[in-house]
Amino acid sequence: MLFLVISGNIDIVVKDRxxxxxxxxxxxxxxxxxxxxxxxxxxxxxxxxxxxxxxxGFRNPQYYNYSKHFFEFNTEIVNSELFKLIQKMPKGALxxxxxxxxxxxxxxxxxxxxxxxxVCFQENNVNFLFSEDRPTTFCGTQWELVKDKRYSSSGAExxxxxxxxxxxxxxxxxxxxxxxxxxVWNKFQNYFINTAGLFSYKPVWEQYFYDTLKAARDDNxxxxxxxxxxxxxxxxxxxxxxxxxxxxxxKKILDKFKTDFPDFFGAKLIYAPSRLVNxxxxxxxxxxxxxxxxxxxxxxxxxxxxGQEDLGGPIKDFLAELIKxxxxxxxxxxxxxxxxxxxSSDENLADAIVLGARRIGHxxxxxxxxxxxxxxxxxxxxxxxxxxxxxxxxxxxxxRNHPLASLLAQNMPVVISSDDxxxxxxxxxxxxxxxxxxxxxxxxxxxxxxxxxxxxxxFYSEIxxxxxxxxxxxxxxTKFIDSIVKDKW
Amino acid sequence: MLFLVISGNIDIVVKDRxxxxxxxxxxxxxxxxxxxxxxxxxxxxxxxxxxxxxxxGFRNPQYYNYSKHFFEFNTEIVNSELFKLIQKMPKGALxxxxxxxxxxxxxxxxxxxxxxxxVCFQENNVNFLFSEDRPTTFCGTQWELVKDKRYSSSGAExxxxxxxxxxxxxxxxxxxxxxxxxxVWNKFQNYFINTAGLFSYKPVWEQYFYDTLKAARDDNxxxxxxxxxxxxxxxxxxxxxxxxxxxxxxKKILDKFKTDFPDFFGAKLIYAPSRLVNxxxxxxxxxxxxxxxxxxxxxxxxxxxxGQEDLGGPIKDFLAELIKxxxxxxxxxxxxxxxxxxxSSDENLADAIVLGARRIGHxxxxxxxxxxxxxxxxxxxxxxxxxxxxxxxxxxxxxRNHPLASLLAQNMPVVISSDDxxxxxxxxxxxxxxxxxxxxxxxxxxxxxxxxxxxxxxFYSEIxxxxxxxxxxxxxxTKFIDSIVKDKW
Numbered sequence: 001m002l003f004l005v006i007s008g009n010i011d012i013v014v015k016d017r018x019x020x021x022x023x024x025x026x027x028x029x030x031x032x033x034x035x036x037x038x039x040x041x042x043x044x045x046x047x048x049x050x051x052x053x054x055x056x057g058f059r060n061p062q063y064y065n066y067s068k069h070f071f072e073f074n075t076e077i078v079n080s081e082l083f084k085l086i087q088k089m090p091k092g093a094l095x096x097x098x099x100x101x102x103x104x105x106x107x108x109x110x111x112x113x114x115x116x117x118x119v120c121f122q123e124n125n126v127n128f129l130f131s132e133d134r135p136t137t138f139c140g141t142q143w144e145l146v147k148d149k150r151y152s153s154s155g156a157e158x159x160x161x162x163x164x165x166x167x168x169x170x171x172x173x174x175x176x177x178x179x180x181x182x183x184v185w186n187k188f189q190n191y192f193i194n195t196a197g198l199f200s201y202k203p204v205w206e207q208y209f210y211d212t213l214k215a216a217r218d219d220n221x222x223x224x225x226x227x228x229x230x231x232x233x234x235x236x237x238x239x240x241x242x243x244x245x246x247x248x249x250x251k252k253i254l255d256k257f258k259t260d261f262p263d264f265f266g267a268k269l270i271y272a273p274s275r276l277v278n279x280x281x282x283x284x285x286x287x288x289x290x291x292x293x294x295x296x297x298x299x300x301x302x303x304x305x306x307g308q309e310d311l312g313g314p315i316k317d318f319l320a321e322l323i324k325x326x327x328x329x330x331x332x333x334x335x336x337x338x339x340x341x342x343x344s345s346d347e348n349l350a351d352a353i354v355l356g357a358r359r360i361g362h363x364x365x366x367x368x369x370x371x372x373x374x375x376x377x378x379x380x381x382x383x384x385x386x387x388x389x390x391x392x393x394x395x396x397x398x399x400r401n402h403p404l405a406s407l408l409a410q411n412m413p414v415v416i417s418s419d420d421x422x423x424x425x426x427x428x429x430x431x432x433x434x435x436x437x438x439x440x441x442x443x444x445x446x447x448x449x450x451x452x453x454x455x456x457x458x459f460y461s462e463i464x465x466x467x468x469x470x471x472x473x474x475x476x477x478t479k480f481i482d483s484i485v486k487d488k489w
Numbered sequence: 490m491l492f493l494v495i496s497g498n499i500d501i502v503v504k505d506r507x508x509x510x511x512x513x514x515x516x517x518x519x520x521x522x523x524x525x526x527x528x529x530x531x532x533x534x535x536x537x538x539x540x541x542x543x544x545x546g547f548r549n550p551q552y553y554n555y556s557k558h559f560f561e562f563n564t565e566i567v568n569s570e571l572f573k574l575i576q577k578m579p580k581g582a583l584x585x586x587x588x589x590x591x592x593x594x595x596x597x598x599x600x601x602x603x604x605x606x607x608v609c610f611q612e613n614n615v616n617f618l619f620s621e622d623r624p625t626t627f628c629g630t631q632w633e634l635v636k637d638k639r640y641s642s643s644g645a646e647x648x649x650x651x652x653x654x655x656x657x658x659x660x661x662x663x664x665x666x667x668x669x670x671x672x673v674w675n676k677f678q679n680y681f682i683n684t685a686g687l688f689s690y691k692p693v694w695e696q697y698f699y700d701t702l703k704a705a706r707d708d709n710x711x712x713x714x715x716x717x718x719x720x721x722x723x724x725x726x727x728x729x730x731x732x733x734x735x736x737x738x739x740k741k742i743l744d745k746f747k748t749d750f751p752d753f754f755g756a757k758l759i760y761a762p763s764r765l766v767n768x769x770x771x772x773x774x775x776x777x778x779x780x781x782x783x784x785x786x787x788x789x790x791x792x793x794x795x796g797q798e799d800l801g802g803p804i805k806d807f808l809a810e811l812i813k814x815x816x817x818x819x820x821x822x823x824x825x826x827x828x829x830x831x832x833s834s835d836e837n838l839a840d841a842i843v844l845g846a847r848r849i850g851h852x853x854x855x856x857x858x859x860x861x862x863x864x865x866x867x868x869x870x871x872x873x874x875x876x877x878x879x880x881x882x883x884x885x886x887x888x889r890n891h892p893l894a895s896l897l898a899q900n901m902p903v904v905i906s907s908d909d910x911x912x913x914x915x916x917x918x919x920x921x922x923x924x925x926x927x928x929x930x931x932x933x934x935x936x937x938x939x940x941x942x943x944x945x946x947x948f949y950s951e952i953x954x955x956x957x958x959x960x961x962x963x964x965x966x967t968k969f970i971d972s973i974v975k976d977k978w
Contacts, residue, residue: 010809017808017843021836024860058799058832062669067828175664180551310547319506320499339556339889342932343547347510354506367856368894368931371513397886400828405857406895442857443831 025444029408030452038478041485043447049082054443066439067398069174070391074425077434085484086437087430089450090476092457093223094216094417094429096361096384098272098306100192100199100228101420102212102428105168108195109160111204116236118143125190126166128197130204132236166194169392170425181394185308188393191423202233202241206253212428213257213267219428222473223265223463225301226250227272227332230288247271247292251299265469268301268462270332275305275313282318286325293329301462302330304361309337314344315351322355330462331357332384336365339395352381359384359415359460364395367403373412382413382460387435388426389419399439408441408449415457451477514933518897519941527967530974532936538571543932555928556887558663559880563914566923574973575926576919578939579965581946582712583705583906583918585850585873587761587795589681589688589717590909591701591917594657597684598649600693605725607632614679615655617686619693621725655683658881659914670883674797677882680912691722691730695742701917702746702756708917711962712754712952714790715739716761716821719777736760736781740788754958757790757951759821764794764802771807775814782818790951791819793850798826803833804840811844819951820846821873825854828884841870848873848904848949853884856892862901871902871949876924877915878908888928897930897938904946940966 025031035043057064065073077083112119112128120127120139128146129135135143153159169187171177178184199205209226216224228250230243241249247269254267271289286303293300307313315322315333322331333355335348346365353360353375359382366372366383376383385404396402407414418432426432433450441449454473463469514520524532546553554562566572601608601617609616609628617635618624624632642648658676660666667673688694698715705713717739719732730738736758743756760778775792782789796802804811804822811820822844824837835854842849842864848871855861855872865872874893885891896903907921915921922939930938943962952958 010812013808013812013843017805017839020839020842020860020864024858027859054832058829061671061799067669180553180556182550310550316506319503323499323502339887340547340932341889341894341930342934343543350506350509353509354502368898369513370516370899371509375509396890398828400830401885401890405830409857410859441830443829445831 024409025442027409027411028442028445028449029411029414030445030449031411033448033451035448036481038481038485039447039451041488042481045484045488046082046085046447046450049080049085050438050446051443053080053082053438066435067400069397070388070424070426070435071170071172071174074170074431077431080434082438083430083434086434086450087427088220088480088483089433090220090222090454090473090480091429091433092221092454092473093225093415093461093463094221095225095359095382095415095457095461096386096417096419097224097226097428098228098420099209099212099226100195101423102418103208103215103422104425105164105170105422107211107422108167108198109164111198111208112146112163114204115147117146117198119146119149120144126163126194128195130197130201130234130236131238167191168425169423174392178394181310184392184394188420188423189308196231200231200233202235202249205233205246206249209250209253210257213254213261213264215428217261217264219430220476221429222469222476223458223461224267225270225332225461226267227270227304227306229273229306230271243271243288244291244295247296247299251296254299265463265465265472269299270301270304272304272306272332272334275307275309275315275334276311277313279318279321283321286321286329289329290325298464302332302358304332304334306334309334309345309348310340310343312344315348315355316344319351319355326356331355332359332361333357334361335363336360337362337390337395338365341365341368353379357381358462362386362390364390364403367406373410377412380413382415382456383407384415384417385436386417386419386432387440388421388424388432392424399435402440404436404440405442408445413456413460414453415460416453417457513898514931516898516900517931517934517938518900518903519934519938520900522937522940524937525970527970527974528936528940530977531970534973534977535571535574535936535939538569538574539927539935540932542569542571542927555924556889558886559877559913559915559924560659560661560663563659563920566920569923571927572919572923575923575939576916577709577969577972578922579709579711579943579962579969580918580922581710581943581962582714582904582950582952583710584714584848584871584904584946584950585875585906585908586713586715586917587717587909588698588701588715589684590912591907592697592704592911593914594653594659594911596700596911597656597687598653600687600697601635601652603693604636606635606687606690608635608638609633615652615683617684619686619690619723619725620727656680657914658912663881667883670799673881673883677909677912678797685720689720689722691724691738694722694735695738698739698742699746702743702750702753704917706750706753708919709965710918711958711965712947712950713756714759714821714950715756716759716793716795718762718795719760732760732777733780733784736785736788740785743788754952754954754961758785758788759790759793761793761795761821761823764796764798764804764823765800766802768807768810772810775810775818778818779814787953791821791847793821793823795823798823798834798837799829799832801833804837804844805833808840808844815845820844821848821850822846823850824852825849826851826879826884827854830854830857842868846870847951851875851879853879853892856895862899866899866901869902871904871945872896873904873906874925875906875908875921876929877910877913877921881913888924891929893925893929894931897934902945902949903942904949905942906946 116130118129120143122140127139150156150159230246232240234240273285289303333352335352338345361384363383605619607618609632611629616628639645639648719735721729723729762774778792822841824841827834838861850873852872
């Protein structure tokens with residue numbers, strides 16, 4: 001009798017334990033997705049690959065890649081069978097991406113082979129300028145044609161290798177080189193400064209955007225929302241254009257790309273200038289955004305401010321100005337891209353929410369804010385999470401500690417994005433999906449999470465023809481599933 | 490008119506923003522504490538010191554210490570005025586502490602000056618044994634009197650410095666030396682293996698415990714719950730005693746200490762043997778716990794299992810056995826001391842909860858488990874958080890990413906403890922309080938948090954005379970506050 005009672009207790013406890021854990025899995029992002037029979041088969045393939053790798057890492061943490069720096073495992077990822085599947089997988093939309101940080105260093109290096117490109121090397125920086133004649137503007141040292149410099153130096157290969165260092169954060173010993181957050185942010189911001197003269201030459205600007213759209217399409221992305229500071233572009237004659245013209249340039253290229261690739265669903269612009277300015281400048285920014293909307297009503301998705309949040313320009317300072325236009329302009333603020341707690345950068349999260357942001361960029365700090373999490377859920381504000389960016393830019397070392405894990409568990413409205421993948425030599429979105437799936441999400445998180453993340457990216461986008469896009473996604477997803485199931489069975 | 494409407498909107502938005510953030514502060518752990526006038530004055534002192542240091546770090550992250558490895562800022566902490574205040578502050582109870590990891594390397598080194606101590610150096614390890622005659626047990630190389638070895642070697646100082654390395658994890662370049670979690674855990678576990686023969690000599694064992702109680706009292710701790718594997722002790726004659734005798738040894742020393750220091754509120758034992766065993770051994774463990782309780786009913790606080798959770802011995806395997814005694818023995822399981830998600834180590838959290846644990850050790854992974862967090866709150870299970878331990882043992886690098894921040898924000902039942910502070914050269918509890926307050930908690934978290942954490946440690950303890958202890962805490966706290974206010978005003 002006693003035995004039976006005890007045995008009963010044990011059964012109840014085991015059931016309680018399993019129920020608790022199962023209820024959590026049922027709560028997790030993606031748990032509402034019901035898989036078809038084919039998807040179940042595909043899921044088996046995904047989970048077999050995932051489990052194998054994770055269990056090996058669990059037993060041998062020295063070989064578990066995702067606890068290392070991204071630069072130490074980036075080159076290994078491309079050999080992963082699971083990564084190859086994720087590359088082929090339709091991923092919906094790319095929603096948090098900065099225009100001139102999307103393509104890899106090799107691509108940027110290739111741009112320096114263009115004619116009429118002058119370079120000026122300074123102590124730790126480089127300037128570029130396209131010009132018919134040798135530029136006369138002051139540059140610290142002297143302007144030389146890249147072509148001349150490349151072939152007059154100690155070999156084009158050595159020259160190119162040196163030049164490429166300006167186009168990437170990748171280094172052999174990242175933990176030593178980037179020993180605090182400001183070091184890596186300095187190098188990161190120098191990338192944009194160093195490449196400014198190269199990219200803002202109108203023909204290069206347009207080519208870069210065209211190739212970005214192509215890279216997105218190649219990575220199985222249907223639609224893109226691109227953040228841009230909209231720098232003034234220039235031409236060989238020395239003409240300089242304004243921010244509106246830069247936006248128009250984007251629109252023109254987008255139209256051309258859609259003609260060339262009618263299966264691509266398009267792109268929209270988030271005007272995102274620097275936050276390190278005063279309120280008068282922000283007022284002017286908003287006017288520019290409105291002007292773009294007037295001229296290209298279907299092209300502007302909205303407005304944001306960029307720059308290392310800890311260094312200043314808290315949204316709070318611009319609250320009075322920004323609230324005036326919150327009914328007219330959609331906001332997509334960066335907020336809480338910090339590991340400080342209780343600082344102005346952390347509290348940007350509250351400002352983004354009260355300003356009615358449609359989505360919040362990063363929101364890394366939001367797990368420390370239970371009420372803000374509630375608000376975000378209630379108002380259905382998507383959080384644009386960029387795991388690899390946060391790791392490279394030193395918010396978190398081991399991606400298993402990324403707050404996204406907790407957001408996924410709480411079924412928060414999350415989209416996965418890539419921020420500036422080219423600067424760390426990642427694919428335009430696949431690496432971020434892969435690291436999220438393998439390094440951040442639960443071992444039990446499966447194909448349903450991946451599908452949900454892809455669907456979320458369309459759902460929380462400002463895409464004009466959302467229903468059509470979702471329908472097309474469904475078709476492509478089914479094709480993808482069928483192709484991998486067919487390969488296997 | 491329009492101006493007035495807009496201005497009204499702005500006021501509402503600013504109010505919404507401030508309300509949101511204030512409501513979160515009102516939710517935070519410690520927010521229910523009402524400060525007296527004197528405490529308000531003391532709080533000003535605390536917050537002035539805290540704010541000054543944090544704002545400097547916010548502007549100059551290269552100088553912000555708590556993002557570095559603990560070994561890189563440990564020696565600087567002791568110069569902090571705030572740290573000195575925290576040392577003097579009554580901190581209540583120490584609830585998560587492993588008996589032979591509490592005192593610093595210098596103390597351990599000093600023990601090797603005892604007579605009759607033999608040493609045997611192996612390749613990377615060392616063995617100690619007290620004996621009247623040269624030990625005859627096999628040790629790989631040869632047994633020598635420490636005294637002989639110390640003075641026959643190339644100088645006592647050099648010998649001591651070499652020996653001390655076995656007694657600490659501290660090293661000059663921790664990030665390079667400990668490049669994955671298993672490396673640091675190996676070194677950590679070797680500390681316990683290397684010192685076993687030294688500590689389990691009965692007179693040393695008893696002296697170590699007496700000095701631990703003294704260190705706790707000196708660090709303004711009133712009461713201690715000590716985890717022990719209860720190793721067999723031995724004497725010079727070669728007698729070996731059982732685990733029950735080890736517990737009795739503790740009880741005897743505790744009684745002596747309380748006679749010497751009647752203001753100390755005592756200690757209880759959590760029997761916590763290794764988890765890397767089979768279920769039969771666990772069954773035997775539980776019998777030992779019951780036997781201790783029979784013999785010393787007021788000395789045993791409860792039962793736990795120890796060892797690196799990722800390596801095995803998940804609670805799940807012992808569920809059936811452990812549930813049988815859950816009405817008789819209090820459980821204080823280590824669970825979720827991992828940055829894996831969805832693994833057996835992560836899921837130990839669910840097992841600890843269904844087994845009715847009074848408190849959970851570490852619970853590092855619990856922020857990824859919204860339902861387990863709810864259960865813990867509903868059942869009022871305290872989480873014993875050890876920030877510095879988690880940083881040194883490589884669960885998290887930057888303490889600002891420690892999940893404790895989120896637990897504090899959610900007003901979870903948290904106690905701060907120190908795990909094995911001696912092994913990383915920290916004070917017995919003050920460093921953990923300091924790092925929690927400065928590096929983990931919100932910039933806005935103030936004296937109320939510190940007081941709450943101290944009160945929680947008594948509230949969630951198994952102390953016999955809780956009301957009396959809380960009353961005495963109140964007296965000591967008031968004295969502390971008065972002393973610092975008097976110093977300042």
